[in-house]
Amino acid sequence: MHSNIDHLLDLHEIYHEADINDFIRGREILAKYPDAKRIEVRSHNDIPELFGFSGSAGDWLWNKKNVLILGSKKALQARPNSRSSHWIAPSQSNGCAMSCSYCYVPRRKGYANPITIFVNIEKIMGYLERHAGRQGTKPTSDEIDPKYWVYEIGENGDCSIDATICNNVxxxxxxxxxxxxxxxxxxTKFVNRDLLGYDPQEKTRIRFSLMPHKISKLVDVRTSPISERIAAMNDFAAAGYEVNVSFAPVIYYDNWLEDWRDLLMELNDSINEKTKQQLSTEIIFLTHNQGLHDVNMLWHPKAEEALWRPEIQQVKYSQTGQRNVRYKNNIKREIVGQLVDLCRELIPYCQIRYAF
Known part of the structure; x- marks a missing residue:
């Protein structure tokens, strides 16, 4: 059963670096989309007509749907992480076909940030195999995993959608x-049932992002519906994936906790014992950004009514000097506690890796 990607991707233009035909994966992708216009560029992250296009909100969704960028990943580095993985792997892609209005990634190639696929996948895989080899056996169990070093491969995009373009994932x-x-x-926020045939042998942990239906319909633009994500979880567990969930970002609004109660009850009623036994989550409350807010006001102002709440948010400057906002400390403490308590009440088998 193939996943319906047509409404998300209909590629008309492929920007590519000059040496793209030197790579098997590059040749495969070009052959798959023979009708797409090819535009050679110096570098995948230096495309003037896409880069810095934050004002061009009208082209936002067009770029997402119709533009693909192909390049090779130059600097390979696994960055230490301490949350849902031990390492952030070098990306096999960057950007996404979906348009979640809270997403922090769209800062390059014009805020639309269409998908870039890195075609030197053999080099990336060789690096990862050597990196894991240097780590040796994991000495102790921790909240990330009892046995294995865990590598995050989807920091800058959604691997379920990338997998519809090529075999990197x-x-x-x-x-x-x-x-x-x-x-x-x-x-992931996209149900790609083709992944069920990949035989991961319990060595891939897929985390389905969930939030209440009502708020998801507002902010999760061009994603699989929440009920579809929940309905797929048992199938992925049966296919050999470790299935987790990710409650992120959690957005605070009137009656938010009642909506979460409904969601967690639906989750509990939908998943079987095998899925329940392996379930873990991370709970991450919304962090928003002044620049993203300004752009969203041009293409999706309705979402900003829920995301941009100056009366209950405080400014926090990031390490790169970005003006971010998140819920005020006293409110945050209370609402984090409320959601954690609700999870313990309704899905007590689900391990909470962290909540903030």
């Missing part, structure tokens, strides 16, 4: 079945 899932001390993980 399939290749990585296969790679980790033979890395004895590692497993990979990614979060």
């Amino acid at each position: 399939k290749d990585l899932i296969k790679l980790y079945t033979r890395i004895p001390n590692g497993k990979l993980t990614f979060a």
